[in-house]
Amino acid sequence: MYLNCISQQMDELKPFGDVPKKLTVEIKRSFVATRTFVQALSIGRDVVKFIQEVGPTPECSRALMKMTYCPHCSGLPDLRPCSNYCLNVMRGCLAYHAELHQEWSNYINAMMMLASRLESSFNIESVVDPIDIKISDAIMNFQENGQTVSQELFKHCGKPRLGKRDARHELNFETLKFGHRENAVRPTTAAGTSIDRLVQSIKKKIKKTRNFWVQLSKIMCTNPQVAGQTKTLPVDDCWNGLDRAKYDADLMGEGLMNQTKNPEVSFDVSRQNSIINQQILTLKLITTKLTHAYNGLDVEWQDSSDSDTESSGSGSGSGFGEEEPTEDSFGDIYFSTPSSPPHFIPDHKSPSEESSANTRWQHSTFLIFLSTLIVFLWN
Numbered sequence: 001m002y003l004n005c006i007s008q009q010m011d012e013l014k015p016f017g018d019v020p021k022k023l024t025v026e027i028k029r030s031f032v033a034t035r036t037f038v039q040a041l042s043i044g045r046d047v048v049k050f051i052q053e054v055g056p057t058p059e060c061s062r063a064l065m066k067m068t069y070c071p072h073c074s075g076l077p078d079l080r081p082c083s084n085y086c087l088n089v090m091r092g093c094l095a096y097h098a099e100l101h102q103e104w105s106n107y108i109n110a111m112m113m114l115a116s117r118l119e120s121s122f123n124i125e126s127v128v129d130p131i132d133i134k135i136s137d138a139i140m141n142f143q144e145n146g147q148t149v150s151q152e153l154f155k156h157c158g159k160p161r162l163g164k165r166d167a168r169h170e171l172n173f174e175t176l177k178f179g180h181r182e183n184a185v186r187p188t189t190a191a192g193t194s195i196d197r198l199v200q201s202i203k204k205k206i207k208k209t210r211n212f213w214v215q216l217s218k219i220m221c222t223n224p225q226v227a228g229q230t231k232t233l234p235v236d237d238c239w240n241g242l243d244r245a246k247y248d249a250d251l252m253g254e255g256l257m258n259q260t261k262n263p264e265v266s267f268d269v270s271r272q273n274s275i276i277n278q279q280i281l282t283l284k285l286i287t288t289k290l291t292h293a294y295n296g297l298d299v300e301w302q303d304s305s306d307s308d309t310e311s312s313g314s315g316s317g318s319g320f321g322e323e324e325p326t327e328d329s330f331g332d333i334y335f336s337t338p339s340s341p342p343h344f345i346p347d348h349k350s351p352s353e354e355s356s357a358n359t360r361w362q363h364s365t366f367l368i369f370l371s372t373l374i375v376f377l378w379n
Contacts, residue, residue, distance in 0.1 A: 005157035015149045016138035023134050026127045029296045033122040034195070036293035037114050039301060041202070043286045044107065047279045051097065054275050059266045060093035067264075071239045082238035082247035083221060085264070090217035091252050092265025096273045098254045100213045103283035108210045110290035115203045117294055119196050214254045 056064065067089050071079045081089075091098070114122075142149065240247040241264065249263045259267040289299045 002157060002160055006153060009153060009156055013149050013152055015142045015145065017141040019134055019138035019141060023131070023138075025296075027124075028298075029293075030122050030124040030127045032297075032299050033114060033118060033293045034124050035301070036289055036299050037111070037118060037199075040107075040111055040114075040286050040290055043282060044111075044206075047100075047104075047282060050275055050279055051100070054096060054273060056093055057265075057267075060089075063089045063092060063265045066241060067239070070241070074243065076239065076244060079239045079244055082235070082240050084249070084251045085238070085240055085247040086221035087217055088249065088252050088262055088264045090220050091254055092259050092262045092267055094213075094217050094220075095256045095259045095265075095267060096276045097213050097216060099256055099276055100280060100283070101211070101254070103280050103287070104213055105210055107283045107287045107290070108206055110287045110294065111206055112203060114290050114294045115199050118199045122296075123196060125195050217254070 067081045067086065071077060071081075118124075236246040237244065238247070250261075252258050252262045256267075256269050259265065260269055292299050
C-alpha cells in the first residue's frame, strides 16, 4: 500500500522537519509528568490510610493508660503529664511511624521537584496551547521542501495513481480559524482552575508534611487535651507517671532504634511491622517514578482495566487502535505501488506536454502532501 511506503520513508525524508519529533517529546513528557504527579498524590493518600490501621502495641496501651488515667486514681484529675514524659510515651508508641520519615521526606522532595517542572517546561497547558502554530510550522516546512520530498518519494515508492472519483465521497475542506489567546485570562473557578495554580496550591500543602512523621509525637504532646504543661508553669507542676513532680528521665529520640532504653514503653526493636515496611517500599517505588518523570523519562503504570483483560498491555500505549487503514478508509483516493521504482529519463517536451506534466506534478504533489499529513496525524 502506498501509505505504508510513505510511512517507511518519513524518518529519512522528514517532510515536516523536526517539528513532529519535538512536539511528540514535549507532549509526551508533559502528559507523563502530569499523570505521575496525580498518581503520586493518590498513593500518598493511600499510604496515610494504611498507616492508620497500625494499632498500638500492648506496651503502648499500658503506657497511655498510665499517663492518662493514673492521675485520676491519685486524686489529681486535672493534672496533665509532663512534657518529656509525654514525649517518651508517644515516641515509644509511634516508633514504627517514625521509620517512615526518610522515605516520606524523599517522596515529598520528589513531588516538589516535579511540581516545579509542571509550573514551567512540563506545563501541559503551555505545550498544548500553541499546538496550532506548531502544526502550521510543520505544514509550511513541507510546502517549502515539497518538490524535493515528492521526488524522493517517487524514487522510492513510485508515482501514485488516482482512481475514479466518486461524488459521494467528495472531500470538503474547511478553513480553520484559530483565536488569539495572548490576552486571554485563564479560568480561576473550581471547575476550571489552571494547572499552574493548582500545582502551587498543592506545593504549599505537601511541603508542610515533609517532617510529619517525626513531628507527630510533638504534635500530640503539645495538644492541650493531652499535655497541659506550658512554659509558664513550673516544671514540677505536672504528672511524671508517679506523682506531681518533675520528670527526671532522659528524653528518647525519634525512631525504632532509639527506643531500646525508653523508660516508659518496653520495646523490642527487632520486631518489624509488615504494614509499615510495605508502605516504605511503596514510597520508594513512587519516588523512583517521580524522579523518572522529572527527568523526562517514560513511566509505566498498571491500568486498573488491565486486570480484567488478558490481552491488555502495561498502560504505556498510545490508546489508539492498531488496525491498519484500508483503501476504503480514504474514500476517493486509491494508490498503487509499482513493482520496481521508476527511472526518470530526461527528454524534450513540447509546451503543451510540459504544461500537462506540470499539472500532473501539482496533482501528485498535493496527493503526496495529503498522504503524508494523514500519516503524520495518524501516527
